[in-house]
Amino acid sequence: MTLAMPEGIDPATLLEVAERVALESGRLIVDERPRDLGVVETKSSATDVVTVMDQRSQDHLLARLGELRPEDGFAGEERGGRAGDSGITWVVDPIDGTVNYLYGVPAYAVSVAAVLGDPSSPGGWRPVAGAVVNPVTGERYTASLGGGAHRAIGEGEARRLQVGGPELGLALCGTGFGYDAGRRRWQGDVVARLLPRVRDIRRFGSAALDLCRVAEGSLDVYYERGLNPWDVAAGWIVATEAGAVVTDLDGGSPSDAMTIAGGPRVHEELRAALVEILAGVEPESDR
Numbered sequence: 620m621t622l623a624m625p626e627g628i629d630p631a632t633l634l635e636v637a638e639r640v641a642l643e644s645g646r647l648i649v650d651e652r653p654r655d656l657g658v659v660e661t662k663s664s665a666t667d668v669v670t671v672m673d674q675r676s677q678d679h680l681l682a683r684l685g686e687l688r689p690e691d692g693f694a695g696e697e698r699g700g701r702a703g704d705s706g707i708t709w710v711v712d713p714i715d716g717t718v719n720y721l722y723g724v725p726a727y728a729v730s731v732a733a734v735l736g737d738p739s740s741p742g743g744w745r746p747v748a749g750a751v752v753n754p755v756t757g758e759r760y761t762a763s764l765g766g767g768a769h770r771a772i773g774e775g776e777a778r779r780l781q782v783g784g785p786e787l788g789l790a791l792c793g794t795g796f797g798y799d800a801g802r803r804r805w806q807g808d809v810v811a812r813l814l815p816r817v818r819d820i821r822r823f824g825s826a827a828l829d830l831c832r833v834a835e836g837s838l839d840v841y842y843e844r845g846l847n848p849w850d851v852a853a854g855w856i857v858a859t860e861a862g863a864v865v866t867d868l869d870g871g872s873p874s875d876a877m878t879i880a881g882g883p884r885v886h887e888e889l890r891a892a893l894v895e896i897l898a899g900v901e902p903e904s905d906r
């Protein structure tokens with residue numbers, strides 16, 4: 620993909636903005652969470668929920684990025700967006716891991732990325748800076764193009780991340796499942812065939828954090844079908860700046876069809892294993 624940085628814009632400056640607003644929204648969703656938090660809307664299925672705090676977090680990001688970077692575009696998971704003319708679009712997930720948030724499981728994040736290209740065009744965009752913040756644990760994952768990936772906790776010193784990782788048979792593999800029942804059946808068939816070929820499987824419930832886990836080594840490898848740009852944008856740059864490879868099944872950009880992330884060797888082993896497994900699984904569209 621040949622998307623060039625617009626002149627006069629520096630990925631490190633975009634990262635400062637991403638981190639600042641992600642921390643602000645992180646504080647908002649923890650400090651202002653209503654006691655009686657409920658579901659205000661459902662999307663693709665009855666389990667694909669939106670809380671008032673998903674909306675408030677997105678509203679905050681839209682407003683703050685409008686103040687700090689008025690020329691840039693904005694696209695988020697919830698309602699509200701903006702076109703821009705600077706060549707940069709902010710792609711945000713105001714709460715990634717909404718089901719964990721609803722249940723009080725401390726594995727959710729605010730994900731904010733600056734991207735080049737058009738995030739609604741598959742293969743036509745890429746992130747250049749991103750921040751993923753878990754406001755409960757205080758974990759912050761940040762990366763900018765050419766600037767490396769880092770992890771910090773609270774005010775603590777940031778540590779640079781570098782992927783390592785064993786072969787597939789010894790790899791701890793993360794994955795996730797969509798909200799549609801038919802897709803989940805397909806995903807269940809795939810994971811059943813992969814399970815004997817890896818150390819174990821984890822399903823934490825936040826794709827953004829899963830990609831950051833690959834960067835930090837608390838997962839060796841990760842794959843998921845059905846992710847949206849806002850789920851992957853910030854985690855994608857964190858993982859790649861830590862030395863991971865992040866692709867679809869054919870080695871192109873991660874897409875709705877598949878996202879695979881891992882160190883170069885285990886990424887390739889998982890990619891090949893998934894191609895083989897998918898050849899033996901009834902296609903989702905035939906169900």
Ligand code: IPD
Pocket residue numbers: 696712714715716717718794795796797798823824825826827843845846850
């Ligand atoms: C979801 C989470 C989950 C993944 C789903 C996503 P949301 O995002 O990232 O881990 O498995 O595919 O939709 O709905 O919590 O923003």
Ligand code: CA
Pocket residue numbers: 673696712713714715716717
């Ligand atoms: Ca979300």
